[in-house]
Amino acid sequence: MKRTKIKDILRNDATNYQVNVKGWVRSFRNNQFIALNDGSCMGNIQVVISLDTDAEIVKQINNGASVSVDGTVIASMGKGQKVEVKADQITIMGVCDPEQFPLQLKNKPSLEYLREIAHLRFRTNTFGAVFRVRHTLAYAVHKFFNDRGFVYLHTPIITASDAEGAGEMFRVSTLPPDNPPRNEDGTINYKEDFFGRCTNLTVSGQLEAELGAMAFSEVYTFGPTFRAENSNTARHLAEFWMIEPEVAFNDITDNMDLAEDFIRYIIGYAMEHNREDLEFLAQRLADEEKQKPLNERSELGLIEKLEFVLNNKFERITYTEAIQILRDSPAYKKKKFQYDVTWGIDMQSEHERYLVEKHFKKPVIVTGYPKDIKAFYMRMNDDGKTVAAMDILAPGIGEIVGGSQREERLDMLTKRMEEMHIPAEEMFWYLDTRRFGTVPHAGFGLGFERMVLFVTGMTNIRDVIPFPRTPKNAEF
RNA sequence: UCCUCCUUAGCUCAGUUGGUUAGAGCACAUGACUGUUAAUCAUGGGGUCUCAGGUUCAAGUCCUGAAGGGGGAGCCA
Numbered sequence: 001m002k003r004t005k006i007k008d009i010l011r012n013d014a015t016n017y018q019v020n021v022k023g024w025v026r027s028f029r030n031n032q033f034i035a036l037n038d039g040s041c042m043g044n045i046q047v048v049i050s051l052d053t054d055a056e057i058v059k060q061i062n063n064g065a066s067v068s069v070d071g072t073v074i075a076s077m078g079k080g081q082k083v084e085v086k087a088d089q090i091t092i093m094g095v096c097d098p099e100q101f102p103l104q105l106k107n108k109p110s111l112e113y114l115r116e117i118a119h120l121r122f123r124t125n126t127f128g129a130v131f132r133v134r135h136t137l138a139y140a141v142h143k144f145f146n147d148r149g150f151v152y153l154h155t156p157i158i159t160a161s162d163a164e165g166a167g168e169m170f171r172v173s174t175l176p177p178d179n180p181p182r183n184e185d186g187t188i189n190y191k192e193d194f195f196g197r198c199t200n201l202t203v204s205g206q207l208e209a210e211l212g213a214m215a216f217s218e219v220y221t222f223g224p225t226f227r228a229e230n231s232n233t234a235r236h237l238a239e240f241w242m243i244e245p246e247v248a249f250n251d252i253t254d255n256m257d258l259a260e261d262f263i264r265y266i267i268g269y270a271m272e273h274n275r276e277d278l279e280f281l282a283q284r285l286a287d288e289e290k291q292k293p294l295n296e297r298s299e300l301g302l303i304e305k306l307e308f309v310l311n312n313k314f315e316r317i318t319y320t321e322a323i324q325i326l327r328d329s330p331a332y333k334k335k336k337f338q339y340d341v342t343w344g345i346d347m348q349s350e351h352e353r354y355l356v357e358k359h360f361k362k363p364v365i366v367t368g369y370p371k372d373i374k375a376f377y378m379r380m381n382d383d384g385k386t387v388a389a390m391d392i393l394a395p396g397i398g399e400i401v402g403g404s405q406r407e408e409r410l411d412m413l414t415k416r417m418e419e420m421h422i423p424a425e426e427m428f429w430y431l432d433t434r435r436f437g438t439v440p441h442a443g444f445g446l447g448f449e450r451m452v453l454f455v456t457g458m459t460n461i462r463d464v465i466p467f468p469r470t471p472k473n474a475e476f
Numbered sequence: 477u478c479c480u481c482c483u484u485a486g487c488u489c490a491g492u493u494g495g496u497u498a499g500a501g502c503a504c505a506u507g508a509c510u511g512u513u514a515a516u517c518a519u520g521g522g523g524u525c526u527c528a529g530g531u532u533c534a535a536g537u538c539c540u541g542a543a544g545g546g547g548g549a550g551c552c553a
Contacts, residue, residue, distance in 0.1 A: 026514095027512095027513080027514070027515090028515095029511095029512045029513065029514090029515045029516095030509080030510055030511075030512040030513095030515055030516085031509090031510065031512095032510065032511075032512065033511075033512050033513075033515080035513080035514095046512090046513080048511080048512090051510075063503095076511090077511060078511045078512065078513075079511090079512095079513080080512085080513050081513085098503080098504065098505095099486085099503095099504060099505085100486090101486095102486075102487090103487095104486075104487060104502080104503050104504085105514075106487090106502060106503065106514050107486085107487035107488060107501095107502055107503060107514095108487080108488065108502085108514090109487060109488080110487085110488075112545065112546070113487070113488090115545095116545095168551095204553095225553080227551090227552075227553085229551055229552075230477055230551090231477090231550085231551060231552075232477080233548085233549085233550090233551090233552095234546095234547085234548095235552085235553085236551080236552070236553085237553090240553070241553095242553060338549090348549085348550090349548095349549075349550090350549095397553095398552090398553090399552070399553065400553070401553080402552080402553065445553060446553070447552085447553030448553085449553080450553060451553095460546095472544095
């Protein structure tokens with residue numbers, strides 16, 4: 001018989017039909033009742049086995065074992081579930097030695113412990129929910145852009161440009177690490193390397209996406225990104241997924257509108273399609289918050305927070321206004337900030353958190369940053385001091401989006417590159433877009449895992465990517 | 477990378493001022509029960525107190541160092 005997904009049995013009330021279900025045992029009670037889960041949804045189906053089931057088989061129905069059950073869906077005779085499967089035949093597909101199985105669900109294993117057994121943690125309610133939501137968000141990303149006529153552009157994973165300046169990169173090389181060929185001055189001779197030059201894993205697909213936007217008008221990338229920074233925080237990964245739309249003819253305001261629509265859309269899509277998972281995660285978060293002192297708890301539950309974001313426009317302020325708000329704040333006057341606030345500073349997390357979590361209590365888009373703290377490709381404003389950058393700051397996460405209108409004027413761009421010591425010769429292909437039919441354009445980068453954090457209410461980025469890569473950690 | 481805290485049974489955690497044989501719940505094993513809902517009940521096994529040094533008559537407990545992890549910061553998405 002063809003397998004029926006547990007989700008499909010649970011979501012309709014029909015009874016008295018034959019099914020085959022397959023899955024993993026979550027709980028076995030009273031030598032009779034199996035809570036079976038196949039990952040298709042949060043819920044388990046209760047399988048009832050007959051009292052005369054072979055004792056050898058009963059013995060093998062342990063937590064974690066995989067079983068296949070032929071039976072009849074009936075209205076449940078017990079409380080706690082509407083329907084259940086009365087088993088005619090049960091076979092053990094894979095035994096699971098309870099003495100060795102490291103995942104014992106009844107022990108309330110901590111997130112930190114589960115991270116050490118990341119290969120098994122999908123079998124928990126929490127991670128089941130997180131990764132179903134992650135999937136839905138990823139699907140919604142593609143759907144959003146596809147529905148709006150964007151071209152999904154696969155930008156390279158391996159790049160030779162060392163001019164992006166976005167932090168430390170992972171080198172890609174086939175040279176023998178213990179004895180690489182060297183130039184006369186002792187430096188490594190990359191001419192003998194696989195690509196004939198020094199290459200790295202990408203830190204951003206933006207520059208290439210801009211090339212695509214100069215032909216398709218609107219493109220986006222969604223792929224892995226690598227940063228070799230020694231960042232040990234709950235918000236950083238060495239390997240993460242980034243979404244980078246790039247749109248010709250858009251200015252900074254269009255860019256903000258796009259980012260806001262996009263974020264709202266994918267949240268709404270997850271709310272619609274993963275309601276059960278999100279409700280479980282909301283409850284999990286609420287339970288976790290009960291452990292915290294009152295003043296550290298969030299005012300809104302997870303669902304309420306997401307609904308709030310869906311129903312309220314983001315606050316839009318300029319950098320200059322942000323600085324003014326901070327300087328006028330009671331926190332500043334009482335000298336609560338560790339770092340001083342003056343125009344020109346790169347805002348510290350304490351400043352960003354104050355704006356988002358205390359002052360506005362919602363996502364905030366900050367525009368018009370001083371040119372000196374932003375990248376070379378951002379468009380110079382008429383004041384000559386600020387650039388058309390935008391960061392979106394989210395409560396609890398910090399910077400979730402970083403974007404800008406790009407400098408489309410060749411003379412301005414080359415001037416900025418000179419000032420910031422970016423080698424223009426190596427970037428001829430980038431500058432060519434400004435030479436041959438340049439147009440105003442804008443785009444942004446959104447850290448996918450940070451988005452998943454925001455939607456699931458999880459607090460450590462290592463718990464929203466299946467197999468996290470962080471400094472000193474590349475297990476699995 | 478910096479600051480700070482933590483590391484005791486398979487998991488989650490107690491462990492008093494340094495003092496006899498280091499405890500609990502869950503998990504696990506054996507048995508009982510059989511419409512259970514993290515099933516329940518009884519019995520039982522299970523410890524290099526993270527590691528390496530040191531102080532002391534005596535160290536899970538105090539000191540030094542290392543490793544791993546958490547929280548915060550920086551860098552950023």
